[in-house]
Amino acid sequence: MPVDAVRVRGLVKSYAGRAVVDRLDLTAPRGAVTAVLGPNGAGKTTTIECCEGLRRQDAGTIEVLGLNPLRDAAQLHARVGVMLQDGGLPNSARAQQVLALAAAMHAAPADVVAVSARLGIDAFARTPVRRLSGGQRQRLALAVAIIGRPELVFLDEPSAGLDPQSRHAVWELVRELRDGGTSVVLTTHLMDEAEQLADLVHVVDSGSVIASGAPDELITAHGGPDSLAVTIDRSLGDDELAALAAYLSAASGTLVELGVGRATHDPASTVLVHAESSPALVAELAAWCRAEGVLITSLRRGARSLEDTFLELTGREMR
Numbered sequence: 500m501p502v503d504a505v506r507v508r509g510l511v512k513s514y515a516g517r518a519v520v521d522r523l524d525l526t527a528p529r530g531a532v533t534a535v536l537g538p539n540g541a542g543k544t545t546t547i548e549c550c551e552g553l554r555r556q557d558a559g560t561i562e563v564l565g566l567n568p569l570r571d572a573a574q575l576h577a578r579v580g581v582m583l584q585d586g587g588l589p590n591s592a593r594a595q596q597v598l599a600l601a602a603a604m605h606a607a608p609a610d611v612v613a614v615s616a617r618l619g620i621d622a623f624a625r626t627p628v629r630r631l632s633g634g635q636r637q638r639l640a641l642a643v644a645i646i647g648r649p650e651l652v653f654l655d656e657p658s659a660g661l662d663p664q665s666r667h668a669v670w671e672l673v674r675e676l677r678d679g680g681t682s683v684v685l686t687t688h689l690m691d692e693a694e695q696l697a698d699l700v701h702v703v704d705s706g707s708v709i710a711s712g713a714p715d716e717l718i719t720a721h722g723g724p725d726s727l728a729v730t731i732d733r734s735l736g737d738d739e740l741a742a743l744a745a746y747l748s749a750a751s752g753t754l755v756e757l758g759v760g761r762a763t764h765d766p767a768s769t770v771l772v773h774a775e776s777s778p779a780l781v782a783e784l785a786a787w788c789r790a791e792g793v794l795i796t797s798l799r800r801g802a803r804s805l806e807d808t809f810l811e812l813t814g815r816e817m818r
């Protein structure tokens with residue numbers, strides 16, 4: 500059995516003489532969640548659709564569960580679940596019918612009632628697909644993708660347009676799929692989704708992979724100096740920040756610089772401590788906060804978020 504669920508080498512796909520995927524290499528390990536990130540038009544959907552056997556590449560090789568997505572399409576159909584970006588669902592059928600039909604196409608489907616309840620499809624079971632809201636359509640498309648209990652599932656922007664409740668339900672489901680041994684490949688523009696879910700991230704830009712790694716590895720590799728991001732229950736004034744920097748410098752015997760974080764909604768209450776993380780540094784930080792009556796609400800090594808890293812890698816220009 501191949502180690503990787505998906506293995507892409509030297510993939511090229513051109514439209515009107517322009518390579519939108521350009522010698523792309525990508526691997527998705529078995530039993531893991533692999534996220535493909537990239538700006539609009541980077542070539543993510545094209546790549547995923549080549550892996551799904553929906554588009555024919557101009558060059559390069561693709562192995563999906565060790566098989567060729569075009570030549571072995573019939574074999575892969577039973578083993579691979581696909582959630583397309585536009586849903587790809589029949590418009591006039593009712594939601595419940597769509598899911599029942601998808602289940603009937605598999606030899607050993609998951610329990611339709613359980614999946615419906617899980618993704619809240621019961622609430623709109625009798626509504627025709629064309630009348631569903633964007634989020635309802637997304638949830639139905641996800642249900643269709645997983646109803647056959649696939650070994651591998653491709654999810655193209657699975658939580659685009661979902662409300663927070665649905666998004667968290669989807670995340671929980673993806674984790675469960677992975678924990679049950681299913682390989683998941685997803686594309687997303689939500690950096691917190693990739694950070695929360697992915698074991699491996701590939702960043703695609705202009706048709707090729709420009710960085711790969713676990714989210715933490717990417718942040719560390721492209722995230723600047725070692726630092727701690729400390730979220731506290733109130734903002735610190737300039738004098739307090741200066742006092743804290745002096746305290747930590749004296750306690751650690753090196754110059755400790757502080758910054759104010761950008762990673763949260765309330766930047767003023769995130770302090771970045773630029774220094775080598777150590778148990779002693781954390782203890783001194785906690786001691787200062789205790790003396791000043793400041794509550795630490797979260798502490799994270801590596802001040803930067805995946806979004807910062809993504810912008811650093813792909814630039815800030817809109818595509």
Ligand SMILES: Nc1ncnc2c1ncn2[C@@H]1O[C@H](COP(=O)(O)OP(=O)(O)OP(=O)(O)O)[C@@H](O)[C@H]1O
Nearest residue numbers: 514515519537538539540541542543544545546688
């Ligand atoms: N059938 C097609 N004919 C011509 N150009 C195409 C076709 N399909 C895709 N493209 C172009 O290929 C490029 C890559 O598109 P793709 O959908 O793969 O990007 P993406 O990374 O998934 O983007 P997004 O994040 O916006 O979904 C885009 O410039 C798009 O316009």
